[in-house]
Amino acid sequence: MADFYALTVKSIKKLTPSSVAVTLSIPKELIQTFTFTAGQYITLKKELKGKELRRAYSISSSPKAADITIGIKKVDRGGFSDYANTKLQVGDVLDVMPPEGRFVFKPSSQEQNIAAFAAGSGITPIMSIAKTVLDANPKNRFVLVYGNKSYEETMFYTDLVKLELDYTNRFFVYFTNSQTREEKALFGRIDTATVNYALKNKHKDLAFNDYYLCGPEKMINLVTDTLLDNDIPKDKIHFELFTTTEIKDEMPVAVDGQTNLTVVLDDEEFQLTMDKSKLVLDAVLEENIDAPYSCQGGVCSSCIARVKEGNAEMVKNQILTDGEIADGFILTCQAHPTTPTLKVDYDDV
Numbered sequence: 001m002a003d004f005y006a007l008t009v010k011s012i013k014k015l016t017p018s019s020v021a022v023t024l025s026i027p028k029e030l031i032q033t034f035t036f037t038a039g040q041y042i043t044l045k046k047e048l049k050g051k052e053l054r055r056a057y058s059i060s061s062s063p064k065a066a067d068i069t070i071g072i073k074k075v076d077r078g079g080f081s082d083y084a085n086t087k088l089q090v091g092d093v094l095d096v097m098p099p100e101g102r103f104v105f106k107p108s109s110q111e112q113n114i115a116a117f118a119a120g121s122g123i124t125p126i127m128s129i130a131k132t133v134l135d136a137n138p139k140n141r142f143v144l145v146y147g148n149k150s151y152e153e154t155m156f157y158t159d160l161v162k163l164e165l166d167y168t169n170r171f172f173v174y175f176t177n178s179q180t181r182e183e184k185a186l187f188g189r190i191d192t193a194t195v196n197y198a199l200k201n202k203h204k205d206l207a208f209n210d211y212y213l214c215g216p217e218k219m220i221n222l223v224t225d226t227l228l229d230n231d232i233p234k235d236k237i238h239f240e241l242f243t244t245t246e247i248k249d250e251m252p253v254a255v256d257g258q259t260n261l262t263v264v265l266d267d268e269e270f271q272l273t274m275d276k277s278k279l280v281l282d283a284v285l286e287e288n289i290d291a292p293y294s295c296q297g298g299v300c301s302s303c304i305a306r307v308k309e310g311n312a313e314m315v316k317n318q319i320l321t322d323g324e325i326a327d328g329f330i331l332t333c334q335a336h337p338t339t340p341t342l343k344v345d346y347d348d349v
């Protein structure tokens with residue numbers, strides 16, 4: 001079962017005309033529950049216009065901070081991000097799931113150089129990772145390439161400039177703006193040339209331990225391809241998608257007919273019949289079964305379950321490894337049954 005905890009909004013800071021940083025107080029008794037690793041996210045639950053919404057937001061604060069700060073960019077009208085940008089107030093209470101996510105940086109006592117590429121709100125987990133890297137060892141260096149439309153649209157701009165001042169010769173940021181030509185910024189989107197400029201020109205003498213990518217799929221694919229072309233091993237490239245293409249229309253296989261679905265959750269078994277054309281998570285939620293989920297877009301990994309009988313195919317998967325899929329894991333928000341019966345277990349993950 002997904003556990004939510006009531007947390008109070010401590011402060012709200014406007015970052016750009018369409019984004020805010022929201023800081024939540026963590027009471028003493030929940031410090032352990034809300035301990036996190038840099039790069040993770042929390043899920044917020046809110047009822048708006050009679051409909052329960054869940055949204056995942058990456059944490060921008062350092063794991064050492066007393067509170068948790070998230071960045072919320074307005075991406076919808078009438079949805080949660082709109083609400084957070086226009087109506088949310090200090091003192092409001094939000095239902096919050098403890099931190100989770102696999103896009104993480106674990107500090108070590110060894111000297112480490114990290115490169116990151118972010119676009120738009122993809123900067124949010126990178127903020128937490130950068131602070132952690134810089135804090136972990138006085139010799140660590142962090143190079144960031146950050147793409148936006150303009151400085152005005154750049155989330156955490158002043159915090160990034162401050163990091164540059166606080167960590168001279170250790171933190172380097174290259175802003176790249178696609179709509180306005182501005183001082184000290186590259187012009188255009190993050191592309192092969194931008195990646196090579198940062199890594200092979202400005203920092204050609206630095207050996208990087210790991211690479212962190214966060215933003216839209218196109219940017220992630222392009223940067224990944226460029227890094228691979230530069231002989232960077234795949235296991236050093238970590239990424240998190242911040243937007244994903246619409247998946248509901250893309251069916252992977254013939255999905256006619258129905259499936260008898262068994263769901264194991266919190267040691268209980270539930271039975272239901274669902275159309276194969278439906279996504280497993282959607283069918284489970286329609287039955288009011290309290291399965292864990294967050295983004296419903298295949299990017300967060302909250303909804304993982306293990307297939308115990310039958311088969312299901314995922315429309316999209318950018319999270320699970322081939323080994324995990326072979327072990328029977330699926331993202332239920334992305335999976336259609338392909339057999340007349342299917343049993344999924346949310347407990348065995």
Ligand code: FES
Nearest residue numbers: 294296300301333
């Ligand atoms: S709910 Fe986020 S991946 Fe399925």
